[in-house]
Amino acid sequence: MRSTRSLRGEAAIVGIAEAASPTGELPARGRTLEAQVIKAALDDAGLTLADVDGVAHADSSLDLAEFLSIAPAFTESTYTGGSGYELYVEKAAAAIATGLAETIVIVYAATPRSDRKQGLGGWVEPAGPRDEFEVPYGLGLMGSYALAADRHMSQYGTTEEQLASIAVATRQWAGFNPMARFTDPLTVDDVLASPRICSPLHQLDCCLVTDGAGAIVVTSTERAKDLRNPVVPVLGAASLHSHNMIHAMPDLTVTPGAITGKRALDHAGVTAGDVGLLMGYDSFTITALLHLEDLGFVPKGEAGAFVADGNTRPGGSLPMNTNGGGLSYTHPGMYGIFLLTEAVRQLRGAAGARQIQDLEIAVAHGSGQFLSAMSTVVLGTEAAL
Amino acid sequence: MSRNEFAPLPSAATARYWAATRERRLLLQWCPNCERHVHHPREACPGCLSTELQWRESAGRGTVHAVSVHYRPFAPMTAEDCPYAVAFVDLEDGVRFLANVTADDLEAIRVGDPVSLQWSPIADGYHLPVFHANAH
């Protein structure tokens, strides 16, 4: 792999939009919802569809472009689960840096909560070796993360209380987000008293199932400087997947983030200590805990004490998931786009009651499938360029 | 459907594995070039891409690497199967194997506990390899 990469600061996120609701349900679905958030993100950027020459969509960028009647030079549909949106930003920034395209729209919409009520079919897992070597044992998504949590607890002495404190801190942040599904204060005891579903994980260690949608517009930083919003450049990005099913994970306590975090931060020319906001994918409390260690915010095995001490809470040393996260704000299935919209909002200084003061560097770290595929995006203010 | 009615759909790469479970034998794929096991079974060795993979029988002894007790069923398990434990077992053969682990007290199963192979009948005469935690 080339040691020098040249995308630092070449592209910027200029438009963001998202749809979510405290009920967890949205009135629109599918393409209707996608069109709404694309329009809102373009409006936010002060651009129109005529400016767009690139699209990314987890199902089919081909179908999306046809729907929008555009002929994109950049087209991207790699499926890595919930981290796909960070991957798309990395690829979009690389395409823009090399002149393949200039203005790229990334979109996501899913309405699992409403779909279930209406009896519409949910997401179906594609066939694979899991069907023969994991599924027969009744191992699903949550159980896979529970195994990682159990191993971390056994290896490093991490406790259920420490994991629960991530849910508590995230709920405190959700209290500042009027769009969040849950905003009532939560205690460690509440989490431990919630049903134990797959030990050591309780119901309140798990993300929500809500409707939600988001869109992002990425363009050249040169062009971004002429647009209406504060410039939020992509300073660094890196992606890696080490396995798909948890059975093939090389070490249950070390995620691909241990590599992507360092690469993306090095690329941006910053260290973990420079990061003022971590938007770290919290499908489960254990997921967020592993990010803190693997991205280098704390040494391996020490994230439990770090979160229990309140470091990720409002007022803490490392604000994490200030929108309320997948645990308390929204989680439609592939939550990664919301990590980016919140990071951009914070870097613009437009996060209202939950605004982090003097923020210069934020990290959006996506995690897909079974701790399998991770992408880290380092974003900054124009001053960080 | 209950777990006992679960029917695997073997592929060309896994047919031999599943056929052996009819006789309650646990076969692991072995690459003679790399002198290592390959698990899950697949069409070629990820070390050398050899498609001439062999099979070796496992004694089915190992220790618990990680465990989770499930109080809610995930398909194909049903409410009657709950609670059940899912664990990674580090087999003496050098393979990390995922399976259910039985014990008198599921919550007492710990990382490092020794386990031994047992068989659970499923559909079409196949069996699922599962493990028992001897200490509990």
Ligand SMILES: [Zn+2]
């Ligand atoms: Zn080989």
